[in-house]
Amino acid sequence: MNEYLTISDALDGLRENEITATELVEKAIETGKSLDDELGIYIARYDEHAREAAAAADAVYAAGDEPGLLQGIPLGIKDIITTVEGETTAQSLVLDRSWGPAIGDAVVVQRMRDAGGVITGKTTTMEYAIGVPDWTKPFPIPRNPWNTEHWTGGSSSGTGNGVAAGAFLGGLGTDTGGSIRIPAAYCGISGIKATFGRVPKSGCVPLGYSLDHIGPMARSARDCAIMLQVLAGYDPSDACAVDAPVPDYLSGLTGDLTGLRVGVDTLAQHVGDDGDPATVAALQAAVSVLSELGATVTELALPYYAELNVATRVTSRSEAFAYHVPDFRSRWGDYFQSTRTGVGSAVAFTGADFVQAQRVRRVGQKAVAALFADVDVIVTPTASIGALSLEELGDLGGGWFRSMHTSYWNAVGNPALSVPMGFTAAALPLGMQIVTRPFDEATGLKVGEAYQRATRWHLAVPPLAGRYDVAVRDQGDLTDTAA
Amino acid sequence: MSEKYLTIADAAVAMRDGTTTSVAITQEILDRTATLNPALGAYVEVTADAALEQAAAADAALADGIDHGPLQGIPLAIKDIIAMREAPTTANSRVLDPEWGKGTDAPVVARLRAAGAVFVGKATTSEFALGLPDPDKGFPIPHNPWNVAHTPAGSSSGTGVAVSAGLALGGLGTDTGGSVRGPASVNGHTGLKVTFGRVPKSGVVPLGFSLDSIGPMARSAYDCALLLEVMAGYDASDPNAADVPVPKYSELLSGDIAGLEIGLPIPYFFEHEKLDPEMKEAVLGAVKQLVDLGARSEEFELPYANEAKDANHIIMVAEAYAYHRNDLVNRWTDYGYATRPTLARGAFYTAGDVAQAQRFRMMWSRLVARAFEKYDVMITPSAPAPAEKASEMTVSRRLLTPNYTGHWNLTGLPAVAVPVGFSTAGLPLSMQVIGKPFAEATVLKVADALQRITDWHLAVPPVEALVAAA
């Protein structure tokens, strides 16, 4: 039985009866079960529900009805988004367990179910999407599938390592300062934070109200396009949702980048010697592939780089603090130490600091919009380092945050896709970040998908998951990739 | 004071049937201003020559059959935090950069200019639109023309005094927590705080970015409608402007309020121990008159009204503090004695408080929206009491006194202050009519319906004594 690495391949197999949804989902359940203890993929697994859903999906194929865009595809849901199967924990002792069931399916979950998607379980997250793993709390430690002594990245940790290891073919993450794109980069898969307001975020525990995004994570940009087609679109339940028409993302994946103007910033100047040397080399190699595909490439420098990253941090800490302060006062010790001291740092910000952060975001929006007068796409590394080891993580105040290049785009709201672009010398994945104008996810996905026709990084599977060596052999030995 | 032209509407008719001209009206107002401004402190700067030129141009245009509408040739007062070409903007402060808005019109002023309006001058304002007047800063101190020992309220003090004392036929104020409705209430005329986004607020020194509004101030609701027709409408220069069509407001004041549902929110607005009994009685009296015209009124419970007042204040001072922060650090004593401690309160609220105030704002806005499913308008007193004695007012006292206006900046709703009588001490009393988003026509219609059967708004303060003393 040949292995399906991507949603689009699996859909072809299902449509041509090469495999049934039941077999596909059973395979996913088996993989998830075998790796969960070692990788910390799941908070809760819904094996039986998944099997029932798979059977129902097969019935649709058997009846020859029009299959949904995700018909029979196994999917993991980050455990801060609600589903009917059970509770939502936010990987915390604090979250009221009755909150999730009272909501049932979040809008995004309902949309994936309506498209035939099969939910295999609730995946691990940083506590309330912000607290780094804490061994003193009764929750799984998410580990990087490429090296289990290292971090998956966060906060959509379990969705990241679950897709990479094959526990499911796609999943939902959330992104307030990079929590889709960082685990995607560190686990060697693709993930997109769409435009703010593109995907409704009701039914999700908030971190930063004006920064939060729900988005798809999967192996390939094409898979992200398939999932985004299902997820995108206005819903009145989300006060921030924008009522803008949703284009056909799949028909946009032409593979042809002729005439597309790409602006590149390696951001090395902001990271200094903290950065991994493989990052700039991998980015330059990736960009040369884009120019071979017809894109015209220029250099640019992101304006207000430090200030906009701070604006995101001030805003997310302050908004999270307003949400958490009643529980901080009554149950401080129940939180992970990194969550309470991280969100707790908001005590340092005055009301005026919060307002000023919103003024700086506006200045940033204006400056970024000016960049997009001359380019159609902006490309940077997703992060300048590979996944840190779990010991190095420490708390959220650590300097390593400077090597993450994601929260800039939460400040201004542009869509940002991360795709794998190679490995560090330590064989840890690196990601390329592809940013476009608001509501122009189509162009970003087109660039990512075209890049993935010419490269195979996204098909590399962690040795630990060991069952598919085909992709790894084609990449050559991983260790020499950094040359 | 020319008894003939109390309102914009009357003056517009008189200018078109030849009984008077814009120049005549403008000259009379300029003379009256020259006499009374020293005692009343309505204007920071009177632009007399420019006003007369504008008046002459208005008359000439009318003579040539060019009619831009009822505002043509009408003398107006412009609050001195709104940019107007003829004069610098001071915000009644030594701190504002003299180059700010120099030689430019705010979009709202440009619209009035295009409609042929005459600008008498820049009206006094509380410094940067908050706090109390500071005699040491060299700006005119505004006084209530009904009793000069009492406050004309703020922050659009000068415009309120000018409209009440006949130093202009109308004007512009700004309102972040009640700064149009407060002066209208204590000076005995009509003042409208518009829906957030209804009138572009670019070209205005900000106080609370997410609360500010520019509003018309005039004797009557009808005059406010004439002004609003010209002021309202989307403008790309204001990121908060709402792209919503502008109806002909003056044509919608039908006087017919049969079946109108009026909600009277309790307990905060009608049972507060600091609510002046005469104010309450006058407001309920006016409501009764509206009921006699066919409306229905009913009390209803509106919780958290006190918290809503605090939320408005917290958001206002946090937003204002962000704007003023560097000047407060470097030029603390250049600010007025009451302005700086009020602004500095922004430093005592945390970022979490501001984020929480915005969450409370969403919850309370939904609460009010639910009430508006049942009622067409709400009515409350415009303020708990008539004009206070100026000497008794302090920054700290204001923390203690209830405020009935900030709630409607917090929720972004239209609200008009309407004269409903006088206290035994001879000070104006006022009711506030609040409506749904973009329902300015409804609140003005209710005010106009009352003003068709009462003439409180036409009462003129006894300024003869002041004139005699001048």
Next chain:
Amino acid sequence: MSPSSEEIVTSLLSMARLTVSDDEKATFVRDFPLIREGADGLYLPDVEFDEPAVKFNPLDYYPATAWPAVQAQSTRSEEV
């Protein structure tokens, strides 16, 4: 022992780098509990699940027709 109003006001003014007169500071110290009471009063259970009223609009500064793929409906045109 938790800090007094006087220590709090001193510290906050220093954080804000504001130099005020003694009597102004005395007024702040006296008014401080009332100022805080206003803020603390907003942490109500009813507000537990509410979004803030002010929202972020990513479309600002981009001409609506800047890119072919999406004819984004302007969020400005709210119908009455």
Next chain:
Amino acid sequence: MTGDDQKLDVVLEICGISPLPQDKEIMLKNFVTAREQAALLWGVAEARYEEPGLIFSAKL
């Protein structure tokens, strides 16, 4: 001049937060970093007359 630790105690008091002893060191480090970061926001000259990015709409 109040030191950073007094300032931290003050803001914790205002927010009604009482950290565990083992949190204090991290909280102080985060406090100092946060203050430095917040100061960055005030260095953006172009923000002097700018509206905030978060916008209010009266229509719910």
